[in-house]
Amino acid sequence: MFLDNGVEFSLKVLINKEKNKVLFAEVDSDFAEVLLSFLTLPLGTIARVLKKHYGDKDATTPVNIGSLTTLYDGLSNLESINVQSPFRKSMLLYPVSSFEGECRKLKLDISDPLTVTYFSCPDWNCTHRWSKMAMRGDTTGTCVCGKMKNKSVCLDESETAVHGSGGVFTIKTTSFLISDDLRMVPNVAVGFVQTLRNLGITDTKGAELRNVTFGFNEVMDLLKASLMSRTPLTDLILNKTKVYDDFVRLKYDAGISFQEKEKSEATKKMNIRLVVKKSNNKLLFAQADDDFVDFLFSFLTIPLGGVECLLGSNTCLKSIDNLYKSIADFIDDKYWVSPSIKNRVMKPNLPKGYVSEGTILPLSEQVTLYYHRDMNQKKEWLSYSIGKKSGWVGEMVFSRGQENFVRGTKMYMVIDDLTVTPMCMTSTLSILKKMEIPLSDVKEVEVHVGLQEALSILKASLTSTSALTDGLKINSMLKKKPNHASAFIRRFAQLFN
Ligand SMILES: [Zn+2]
Structure with a gap:
């Protein structure tokens, strides 16, 4: 059961009635922190909590975030024999955030x-x-x-209580203004005009104030809207009943600026084979080994803020881009509990043990959970910090030695929405048969996936249900590639004859 603890947030919302548009909302730091916590959620957690929240309500309109939900579903259906261990699989299905300790202290923790x-x-x-x-x-x-x-061995609960008057991410005394497209600025009286400009507001004519209450459901709606809309507050506050079916879905755009571009030459490449319908250059599926599949599943472990960091705050999730950019642009160090937490939100690490040995993505780890032991008192406990108590302290690592999530020499079939299944000849043949595609109309193309392509697939997975086609720019790539029959196709041909 989801934790709906009856929490309520009061928002003062400035609305332009004529244009039916929210200009901005004034919120307290508790709400601002919940919004910031969106950035700490691993992508797998986002897929999971949205499925859990909306899945039961209406099975006919499942909430799919790009290709992430199908990636997640494919993993949960994958026989445990293909992953290193049931434990490794649960690490992906219930990814731990390195902010778990902080999020437990929030007025509302939606990370479940x-x-x-x-x-x-x-x-x-x-x-x-x-x-x-x-x-x-x-x-x-x-x-x-x-x-x-x-x-x-239990978690030291005293650690998870909110400390005094201090906030979790930001200081308690500040309130914030949030624009319709999730730009966030501290609510300070000085520089009023500049503040509005920072929020992208040029005209406040005909604006009226409305008090709005957000509870758990509205916060979940906001999470969903922030991933699907450029105007999440207007969608939620002014068109409440339409919110589930009338989202203007964000389209994938191919433009990509890689922050770590210069490093890309140094990293390894993964090889995958695209099986393509010759006549229209449409991707049928890709064949990949454990390397590539491990890379895809690692998406689920990356927090949204980490994705923003990897992609240079240029995703297709414009509202999330705005929220992320606000941290650097508008929210000075003095509004944060500490400069280090600001840095962690901007460049989040994964919990120790979460980065696969052979990962192509520049991810880093940090210890998030500690084991404490006091032999004199015969006591042992876990906590999210090293703490000041006496005794012996050990670091909790979420795996036994560095290992990949997916093991073995198996081949996998990856379809365009990143659904992964073990590959076998019979299933492949039945797919082609079902699609009524003759073997003569099938070709195979080998593709090298380096850091550039990897980041591009990550970017596409956030908004596109054709993450491989869009991420690898298959359409333009295939125009340049010559056709050639491969061993795979020849083997198929033999089976048919
Ligand atoms: Zn023992």
């Missing part, structure tokens, strides 16, 4: 984190009790010493 219990060896004298402690969801297991790992 798993309630976690960790288990250690019941023997205090066992030297393996810490190093072999069972991780999240991995409850069955025996310690190296032979005893069942059945002693639960």
Whole structure:
């Protein structure tokens, strides 16, 4: 059950009635922090919480975020034999954010984190009790010493309580103004005209003030709208009943500016084979090995702010771009609890153990959970910080050594919306048969995916349901490539004859 804790936020909204448009909303820091927390949500968490929230309400109009929802669904359907371990799979389906500790302190935490219990060896004298402690969801297991790992180690709840009057991300005393397209500025009286300009407002004629209350449902609507619309506040506040079906969906545009462009030559490349319908150059599916599939699944672990960072705040999610850019442009260090938290929101790390060994994306990790032990008091606990308490402290790592999420020598079929399935001849043939495509009209093209292409697929996955076609710019690429029959096609031909 989703945590709807009855929280309410009051927004003062300035509306231009004539144009039926929200100019801006004045919000307190509690609400501003919830909005900022959108940037801390891993893409897999976004897909999951939106599915969970809207999926039950109306199964006929599922909320699909670009190709991310289908990527997520494909993973959950993938037999566990294809992933390293059930634990690794759950790391992707329930990705941990490096802001989990912070988000728990928010007035409303929409990240819906798993309630976690960790288990250690019941023997205090066992030297393996810490190093072999069972991780999240991995409850069955025996310690190296032979005893069942059945002693639960709990999170120190005092750590998750909100501290005094301080905020989580921003200081409590500030209120903020949020424009229709999610630009956010501190609400300060000085520089009134400039403030409005920063929000993109040039005309306040005929504006009227309205008080609006947002609860959990409205915050979820705002998350969804921020990913689908350039005018999320107007959509929500002025057209409430239309919100579910009348979104102006953001279109994928191919323009991309890579922040780490210069590094791209140094990184590795992944090879995939595109199986294409010759007559119209349409992608049927791609064949890929574990490398590429691992890369695709890693999308689910990247927080939205991390995506913004990777793509130089030039995604097709314009409202999220605006929110992200506001941090650097408008919200000075003095409005943050600390400069370090501002930097972390802008360039978020993944929890330790979350970056695959062979990843092509420039991602970094940080420790987010600590294990504490006090032998004198025979106490052990977990916390989100190193803390000042005495005793021994260890770092929790979400994997056992660096490993990929997907294992093995298997080939996978990836369709355009990033649905991944294990590849086999019979399923492939039946797909071609179902599509009524003769083998003579099928060709195969090998493509190298380097950092540029990888970032481009990531960008396309946010808004496009044809993430491979758009991300790899397949249409323009195929015009240049000569046709050639491959071993794969020849093998098909043999099967048919
Ligand atoms: Zn033991």
